[in-house]
Amino acid sequence: MAKPALMPVEEALDLLLSQAETLPAETVPLDAALGRVLAAPVVAGRTTPGRDVSAMDGYAVRAGDATLGAVLEVAGESAAGRPYPGTVPPGGAVRLFTGAVVPDGADAVVIQEDTSRDGARIHINEAATPGRHIRKAGGDFRQGETVLKAGHRLTARDLALVAACDLAQVEVSRRPRVGLLSTGDELVRPGMGAQAHQVILSNIYAVGGVARQAGAEVTDRGILPDQMEATREGIRAARDAGLDVLVTSGGASVGDHDLVAPALTAEGAALAVHKIALRPGKPLMFGGFPAAQGIGTHILGLPGNPVSAYVCALLFLHPLLRRMQGEAGIGGLELVAAELAVDMKANDHRMDFMRAEIVGRRAGIPLVRPMPVQDSSMLSLLARAGALLVRRPHATAAKAGEPCEILPLED
Numbered sequence: 009m010a011k012p013a014l015m016p017v018e019e020a021l022d023l024l025l026s027q028a029e030t031l032p033a034e035t036v037p038l039d040a041a042l043g044r045v046l047a048a049p050v051v052a053g054r055t056t057p058g059r060d061v062s063a064m065d066g067y068a069v070r071a072g073d074a075t076l077g078a079v080l081e082v083a084g085e086s087a088a089g090r091p092y093p094g095t096v097p098p099g100g101a102v103r104l105f106t107g108a109v110v111p112d113g114a115d116a117v118v119i120q121e122d123t124s125r126d127g128a129r130i131h132i133n134e135a136a137t138p139g140r141h142i143r144k145a146g147g148d149f150r151q152g153e154t155v156l157k158a159g160h161r162l163t164a165r166d167l168a169l170v171a172a173c174d175l176a177q178v179e180v181s182r183r184p185r186v187g188l189l190s191t192g193d194e195l196v197r198p199g200m201g202a203q204a205h206q207v208i209l210s211n212i213y214a215v216g217g218v219a220r221q222a223g224a225e226v227t228d229r230g231i232l233p234d235q236m237e238a239t240r241e242g243i244r245a246a247r248d249a250g251l252d253v254l255v256t257s258g259g260a261s262v263g264d265h266d267l268v269a270p271a272l273t274a275e276g277a278a279l280a281v282h283k284i285a286l287r288p289g290k291p292l293m294f295g296g297f298p299a300a301q302g303i304g305t306h307i308l309g310l311p312g313n314p315v316s317a318y319v320c321a322l323l324f325l326h327p328l329l330r331r332m333q334g335e336a337g338i339g340g341l342e343l344v345a346a347e348l349a350v351d352m353k354a355n356d357h358r359m360d361f362m363r364a365e366i367v368g369r370r371a372g373i374p375l376v377r378p379m380p381v382q383d384s385s386m387l388s389l390l391a392r393a394g395a396l397l398v399r400r401p402h403a404t405a406a407k408a409g410e411p412c413e414i415l416p417l418e419d
């Protein structure tokens with residue numbers, strides 16, 4: 009019997025992302041907004057600076073008066089938050105400090121180092137230039153100006169900008185709720201003294217970490233034994249838990265204990281894809297539990313092998329979660345140009361994401377060498393990898409020094 013065709017990675021990714029609906033918006037205070045995605049543009053609530061202010065400590069002057077050698081009478085002081093109430097008189101100056109409003113009448117600031125003080129007078133040792141050391145009102149942003157667009161993921165810098173706009177909260181899309189369901193009789197939680205024939209549950213940490221980095225709220229829905237009834241029960245409970253995405257790990261392949269696909273189907277899931285032209289990660293499946301109304305639950309069925317589970321989470325779960333938050337610019341694979349440090353053999357029909365080290369740089373381009381062993385169970389090599397070296401389906405053999413593509417692993 010002919011083997012069923014495997015779906016190309018990019019086609020599967022497009023299909024998955026095309027099914028992602030944007031989650032509803034909510035309003036959060038700024039200190040809870042880091043990493044969240046704006047559901048509405050941020051519009052400045054004030055003009056900043058609100059008035060012309062000084063960029064330096066010195067004296068506000070009329071530039072025409074403050075020529076080299078001039079002596080000016082100090083009429084008063086303007087400090088940040090305490091403006092001088094009057095106008096700088098002709099032949100006069102007002103002492104002022106960084107951030108202080110430039111008083112009416114003045115059109116330049118002479119910095120303190122370019123003056124000498126003599127009681128209530130100053131000597132000008134460097135002629136003033138009109139406009140010098142003055143930050144114009146509205147020079148940063150103006151009230152009503154859009155400073156950040158919807159779909160933008162908020163950085164620490166953005167939060168400072170939003171605050172400076174006199175806004176204490178922002179409208180962001182709700183965090184996706186992700187549930188992680190692990191399967192396998194052999195799995196034991198870390199630190200429990202597992203026996204040699206058992207396997208430590210590790211996928212929830214890698215996959216949950218990827219989901220959290222993409223802005224999700226993650227819950228661990230436990231380990232299911234390799235029995236149909238128990239698997240169905242765990243899936244049914246997850247289906248009814250109000251999740252946005254259910255992620256299973258293990259039991260995705262063709263063995264006698266690989267029950268996830270039949271159990272999902274039996275509980276009402278529609279699986280759009282099962283098996284992808286991907287290495288590692290061929291048995292990846294996805295689909296959803298349709299909702300009677302509104303948004304249903306996406307399902308991502310990851311292979312159990314730890315490297316396969318991580319690579320699938322990175323390639324599929326991460327962009328899905330970002331797209332669900334309405335983040336702009338989330339599309340295909342974000343690959344980076346690199347150079348091969350060693351010769352490569354031709355690739356087969358599966359797109360390959362090889363664990364690789366960055367061994368140097370040539371003209372800023374990373375030089376990449378795949379790890380000698382590419383076993384999808386080996387977490388030590390995955391942890392050490394600086395990138396995944398991407399080999400397209402049917403890529404021909406390539407020599408050291410030729411260009412290649414990588415997916416950098418930055419954290």
Ligand SMILES: Nc1nc2c(c(=O)[nH]1)N[C@H]1C(S)=C(S)[C@@H](COP(=O)(O)OP(=O)(O)OC[C@H]3O[C@@H](n4cnc5c(N)ncnc54)[C@H](O)[C@@H]3O)O[C@H]1N2
Nearest residue numbers: 190207208209210211258259260261266290311312313316
């Ligand atoms: N005859 C075939 N056998 C296999 C095929 C195939 O096409 N034909 N595909 C292989 C590929 S590729 C992969 S990947 C694996 C995926 O299999 P499953 O998704 O069914 O995964 P399991 O059998 O449940 O587990 C595989 C391996 O991973 C360990 N595991 C599982 N869950 C976890 C976890 N949460 N944390 C850590 N480790 C986990 C599990 O103990 C197994 O050692 O199938 C190949 N076989």
Ligand code: MOO
Nearest residue numbers: 288289290316384
């Ligand atoms: O694709 Mo499996 O994920 O190679 O080990």
